[in-house]
Amino acid sequence: MIALDDMDRAILRALEADATLSAGALGRRLGLSQPACWRRIRRLEEEGVIAGRRLVLDHAAAGFGVTVFLGVKLATKGRVSLEDFERAVTAIPEVQVVQHVLGLFDYRLKVRARDIADFERVLRRRIMTLPGLGQVEANVLLSEERLPGPLG
Template sequence: MDDLDRAILKVVQANAALSAGAVGRAVGLSQAAAWRRLDRLRKAGILTGRELSLDLEKLGFGVTVFLGVKLGAKGRVDLDGFERAVSAIPEVRRVEHVLGRYDYRLRVVARDLSDFERVLRRRIMGLPGVGEVEANVMLSEERRPGPL
């Protein structure tokens, strides 16, 4: 991977829907040369898919909460079972298995705080193995490009 590949990655990281011609123009390559490099980056597994971002607030989900979930220590907890069960909850947008005070970090969206409370009480707290939970309400978010 060279500096030109890194420049291409910066361009597609900002807008993954650009054509190879547009990517090439942004970095000073022909459409064909840009396409070959993009194809090579995909085949190497560096570029994988395209991510679609939804404006959840415009869709009625005005609250995002990060939950730290510590699984109970009683007996052996089925991690795969917990992950399958929590992933089936539509309001849970992301499930991350982490090291530290909590075992999992969840990103949960809700219409408002009372809707979040309903999701927490009826869906998340009832999952097998759930012990301690800590909630942090997101106030704002800034998306930053990766370290290229």
């Protein structure tokens, strides 16, 4: 873990808001030269603080209007390895996130579908056939608010 100063945090906040900012534009915004800003960004990338940059999609506009969170409990952990379950579930394109969690469920899945009928198809044909699957609980996302991260 590296020590972050105020300028590092300002860079991270700015890139979190708009990852397309060039080092020159970011430097002008923060009062740094382009080379100094570029060196800081590169150091943050090399140290793993910046792990990558992503495109944020409007899933509803792209035709995927339903998001469902599934709590999944494996039937018997001894019969099917966690790796077998994870390999099978990550092969399902509609499953966007797979989280191994501690608590009532073993896994939490984020599933995107075009509509409820599409989700039902994915659930019946793909998810319910996963190896070792036990209990499944679904929660349909009604709305989502983006909150500032820990640096915001």
